[in-house]
Amino acid sequence: MSLTQAVLEGNRLALARLLTQVENNSPESRVALTELFPYTGRSHLIGVTGAPGTGKSSLVNQLALYYRKNHDRKVAIIAVDPSSPFTGGAVLGDRVRMRDLSGDSGVFIRSMASRGSLGGISQTTAAIAQVFDAAGYEIIIIETVGAGQSEVDIARLAHTTLVVEAPGLGDDIQAIKAGILEIADVLVINKADHPGVENTERALRTTLELAHPTTRVFRHHGQAMTVAAPVTDSKLWIPPINRTVATEGKGITELAVSIAKHAEHLRQSGDWTARDRARLGSEMEALLQETLMARFFESIRQEKYEEVMEKVLNRDLSPYEAVKSLLNGRETGKEKS
């Protein structure tokens, strides 16, 4: 039986082995991904991102427990931790917070190292998610590396992105900076039993109101006046703010409701398809780039490349001119060799 067939039939060892091949980008994995592709597109991909120490892993643990207990959905978790930029090694420690999930065959946790990718997930995370999708995992939770301000790749991959904050992590100027808050579909203030939670929520709410036109009510000469939102677009999604205490399981049901509402909104507004299109589009683009690059290097002689490189090094050619010369010399280079 082929590996693909075994994965489709629910063989967990086959699934684990295929995931390794996909991570290593082996030729076999490309064949398998092609075979599995028709079975994908059924899962809800939930991204979980936020600064280190905000409690992402504990939250993922609780969410997975919730989907298992209340909806009996099969849950896959992809937990990404950083690789060392120097040795390429990694310590992947997200499982430590997910021990409640062990012993449940409806849950599959896979730790991944970022392997040099800077966007908060690894280059093969999307493909890993596709394998889980085909294997029948209805909910796929992707936990990014502890992300600061610009690790926003997850928003391109997930249907619903949770941005996790915690009280006491910087002032309100952090909240108006561009980046991670902009990608939130649902905002989570975890550790909501810690002091300062009101301030955190106020800062986040202010930011959201600046970003999203909302109806405002204010008092003018003692009379309540309502100012309508400048744009009345029913398609607009305003990220809800959820408070949770993941270690105690508080606020998880409400969070799951927010996630379900967001999925519903995506389906009704047509954004679900739009996000699928964007994701598959960027995947195709990456493959195209890779293939064209490979084709280019096949068509050019190594000496020609070195020769041009040498000229650039001696400042005889600018990198722009060098590329032009390489591309022009491509056909002749091929004929000669």
Next chain:
Amino acid sequence: MTEKKIRVLVAKPGLDGHDRGAKVVARALRDAGMEVIYTGLRQTPEMIAEAALQEDVDVVGLSILSGAHMALAPRILELLKANGQDKVRVFIGGIIPDEDMPRLKEMGIAGIYGPGASTEDIIKDVREAVK
């Protein structure tokens, strides 16, 4: 194409709570370029076998200082085998009396390291074992 990374599960089965050694080894293997999945304290053999399966590791490193190695090690080996992971090599670090070592090796434990063992030796042995 990415080269194949060595994936190692570092786990602490049983009830003792001393995880310094496990963390030092995890860190050393990381610095040797391996991907180390650290599971934390008080894992049952079932939890360890399950994690080893999901993570498709090449090597499992067990840290045992409780004296329960003669009960835990065979159980973990048995579960790995039952899951079809008989190729996974299992190493033990901790307090293991000399007289237990031959029997553990016989069961299929690939290496045993006591106090004072050098991380360089461990790295070398792990690399050798997955070749």
